[in-house]
Amino acid sequence: MTIFQNHHDSILLKFFAPFIVLCLLGAQPCPAEPTGESEVVITMASSVIKKDVPSARSAAVDQCLLMAVEKTALGILPVDRITEKFDTLGTLLAGRRDEFIQDYKVLKETHDGKTYRVLVQTTVFSAKLKQELNADGRTDQPDNLPKILFMVTEQQAGDPSIHYWWQSGNPILQPDSAVAAMKQAFSGRGFSVVDEKTVPFSTIEDLEMGPEISDPEAIETGKRANADLVVAGNAIAAEAPNRMGETALTFKGTVTARAILVATGETLPESVNSQTALNPDKAAGSRQTLAEAGKQAGLDLCQQILAKWKEQSATGGDLFISLTGPDILPHLAAFRTALKDIDGVSSHQTLEMGSDKATIRVTFDGTPQALADALVLKTFASFGINIFEITGNQIQIQLTSR
Template sequence: MTRFEFRQATVVVGIFLLVAAHLFHCAAIRAEDAADVNSVEVIGSSIVYNNDVAMARDVAIRDGLRKAVENAVGVILSSESIVENFQLLSDRIYTESRGFVQGYKVLAESRSENCYNIVIQATVSAGTLRDELQALGILMAQKGMPRTMFFLAEQSIGESQPHLSADLGITENKIAEEMAARGFVLVDRSAAANDIELINVLGTARLADQTAVKLGNQHDAEIVIVGKALARYTKNVMGSQMKSYQANISVKAIRTDTGEIIASSTHSGAAVHTDDVSGGTAALKRVASQAAGDLITQITAKWQREVVESQLVLVTVNGIKAYSDFVAFRRILSNRIRGVKNVYLRGIDAGEARMDVEIKGTAQTLADELMLKNFDGFGINIFNVSQNAIQLKLVPKG
């Protein structure tokens, strides 16, 4: 073997070992919890131009850091979401890789002819990365914004007490406007004007949380916004015809499937105007906008954590004619559905079984996966999917 051939072989073996180490650590990072800081080893490469090794080394490091961030993105997002948002990820995430890397160190480096390779160990802040993906709307889009319904009692200038009206009030409209702009799906309360239970609570000063949750479930809302807002005249502005108005708002967001309060906000604000109605409206809109910002931030953070963390989905199975069919269904659910980590049987009685399914994903993705599976001797009919629950029926085949 000539000296040149030996040199080439040495470089090839070295690169092979580097790639093997890289693949090993890539596999390891995907096993980690995406909520933690991720440490990964990657290979950066570049071309040596005009024998400028220093420049090539810098470019190789930048390439390695980009790959480290790409690995972290791959842990957080699905492959479909990455493909769909490739250009946005490239422009806003990958080109700013250093902003997500807490630190790095060079483990090995080599030059082969006009190619420079470097192995670096980079520490990527998954939290910072998730925050940016969320701000770009990529992370939340993967899960989908919740269907939201409003039950805010409001007292404007000239009214004696807060009350819930058939149509959305000033504060509800303002909050709804800002939430809709961020992708939230709004349930129109006025469309449910003929609902007897809703009619019975109109005019009340404050709606009970349990009642709001019940009404939300009846109209397929995943979150209800409950609270009150009021505006009042405070004083005249000295030396002018302007008047000062004060508004206060207190709201909270409640999940309709669990009854859990996942967001809340309280604000006070003022406005000045010569007209009572206009002044009160301005003050109410001001505090409503502040509350909307709080609710959006808190709901989004809570909602989106379920994309990267395991959650429990209640699966109710009806129509069980033969226990063997249920056993077959449960076996496929446990072993052949992507993202399912565990299945816990709550109980089975009178042809109905209830299970808690621990899954990394959402109830909708679980339902989609189930519909793609073939079952021997029976099929399934999924007739209800909510944020944390699925109801289905086993249907015998022909």
């Protein structure tokens, strides 16, 4: 799009410049239905320079990109749907912003030592965004998404220490640039994230885990943290040999992670993502590149897990029932008998059994919700059941003695 072509047009631009600036800075543009596969949006944003100029520039550009996606979404949805789905839309667009951006170009940038300002032209995949929103604010997500526990170590450039939250005597503040970005990607997709700070070290101390986590260790930790899936791996930042001048250093961050299903022990394909960043400070450069690599790793794993969960949520197949409660062994026989009598249950097998917990695999011609609905109608002489959670192909039930 050409803004002006001759002296006459430049005079008009000068005359209308204040109006144009007001439009750019306005809260929202007039909604207009995108007509093609993509739409070009121009936004302006600023960021306060706190530690270094590159970080402030990156933050301002990030803000412009999010504004571009938000403006495009506002042009797609009617006002009543925006109001109704306000919280959902905010989480979706912030967490999955990069999926809807085709490319962008910084048209103008300036800073005065305190604030960095940018004017950015962004091409948004409006057709993809419209499809995701389904034109009425709904998202194409399966129900009962799993709870995720992250067990990803982090090592910054120039730091020999490997940081991870499950180590003995770990400090309250841990480097988590990669994991924070991964968590944001998962939250934007609607996943629940287990806060590792709620997992007391005393509950996993006997596992004596180091920085490298095996699948069995991840599964056991996930069970004790009440997680359905564990994301395990490492995030490493290192200084690259390339430089720009005397002070600008290049950093490469690599995040390697895999997703492990707690109930079945199945491991999804490993995701490896690397990003580079230019920064004069080692700590800031490490954080920047690990955050970018973590965001991409999070998006990759989200796609894998969503595909797997949609497959598991389909009608028919194996479901897993987790039973908990004090002294449940005397009640297991009665529970299994009731389970066998439910229409659609072709077989069941006890995978794990203890005094306070048990896991049963059930082959059922129906959805997890249908099985839960059938179970809750059953009556038991010596105990009652509380179906407190259904996630994917897993049903969590508490047995209580009468």
